[in-house]
Amino acid sequence: MDAHGQLGTFLQARRAQLQPRDVGLPTYGDRRRVPGLRREELALLAGVSASYYTRLEQGVSCHASVEVLDAIARALRLEETERQHLRDLATACRHRVPARRPPAERVAPAVRELVRSLGEVPVVVTGRRSDVLAWNAPGHALLAGHLDPAGPEHPADRPNMARLVFLDAHVRELYVDWTAKARAVVGNLRLVAGRHPQDARLTSLIGELTTGSAEFAGMWADHRVRACDTAEYELRHPLVGSLTVTQQTLRAPAEPEQSLVVVTTAAGSASEAALRLLVQATTDRGGVAHGFEAGHGSGPGAPALRPDAAPSDVSAPGSGPRRR
Template sequence: MDGDLGDFLRSRRARIRPEEVGLPSYGRRRVPGLRREEVAQLAGVSVDYYIRLEQGRGTGGTSRTKSGGVSDAVLDAVARVLRLDETEHAYLRAVARPQPGRAVRRPSVPRVRPGVQLLLDAMERSPAFVLGRRMEVLAWNALADALLGFGALDPAARSMPRMVFLDPAAADLYPEWAAIAAQTVANLRISAGLHPDDPALTALVGELSVKSADFRRLWADHEVKACAYGVKRVRHPVAGLLTLPYETLAVPEDPDQTLVAYTPEPGSETAARLALLGSWRATTAG
């Protein structure tokens, strides 16, 4: 995914007005936000150094680590000037210092440990599933299947990005589809930064870019945001409108897998509707 570093830095400086960082705003600007020269000045590096950093051409001089990458001090200074949050700061480090050699050979189809599946099955009141690094759905419990229909999908379609952007029913399933779509892309961007040499991830981004104008637009925004917790609303054809808080947990011993659990408030209308949905699934499955 060549160009991610430069595109990301340009998108971040475009959102900052000069007066926000104590610079006078005068004269006509060809592009919004800070100029590269201004970022370099505020970060305490030479203009040439910052330009080469943004262009991905490498940087020489004393601001490099012994391994040849851009130093933490420079990246921290740029992050401060561009007002990056914690997730954006981590993404900057990942794309500025890619480590292709750290990839471990894994099965073409990732496997979820039996113990993790047992954990999912034990969560009878909570729809829960496991995502891989490309946000592909690797495992789920009965209630998640009743809610989102993973089992009826072709294995290649068991992918949250594909479900959100390529399934025509997604707009009906998610009343706040636009927010879900933006969140999905922002989360996928983090994985792309951490795994720049993953051919399957690159292919997924390429496929979605070709097939979905909405995905292309959102990908070009270079937003990065982890979906650690929050609330989603789902409109199910049987259970109706559900308000679903969710939590995400890292799967032990596998940093590429994340367990997602919807956690409705006990005694809430959503909890009652999920219980009915579970009973309905048990009846129809039998």
């Protein structure tokens, strides 16, 4: 879909998600033929003519001023992140740029050193399109231990977190509330797609996910946007069982298109003990992920490693105890 279509589709989708009662408009008991607000109702709320708003939504015109866009955003009750997305779509509509394939992303040396320095704190560095550019051993073991730990070093075959969440059974099983994680991923991809409509690799990824996952296609059609800043998730890890973590996404100062996903647990909690055990296993074995598969243990969430295990007792699922 071109930039004109993206702007119009976003406006239409968000208009359909608002009911007259949400914005204080009367309905008079009539049967409505369209879901949500009518175009003329939205135009009234925004203070623009119905014909002008219709041209925007149909992609006939895309030269709305900042003031008009802000008025429409207020009428649609958009949050600040959503307002910026609307501005990005309008900018892309006004300045059409041919699609291009950007060069492979590389982790800045300072960012790589930061990842190493965090030591036992799980960290994953992702690029613009959610490609994994780097991870430390705990980050790899916690979030994608079934994958080759050296995967990020090969640009053509890097793991992609969006692809993993929707198309990888291991990662899907990891998140107890998978839907919440999936919606966060889709919302972030929407933001990035609005800022970089010319990114052919991103367009290809979205197409792959749309055809490969009906759930992604449905969430994408909602046109919800969301910045992945901080979120709490309950994980069901195949090695250490259940743990609750906080994922914080930080921007790399040297590379604003790159993010550091830092995972922490509450101090003194059982989750902290479980994560410490996983880190210990990672340290002792040089990467617990080699050869382990999800689903080991006595059942969902059952740990293959015991939180009270001594370092010498730490073993991978299906293997015997470590020899001294």
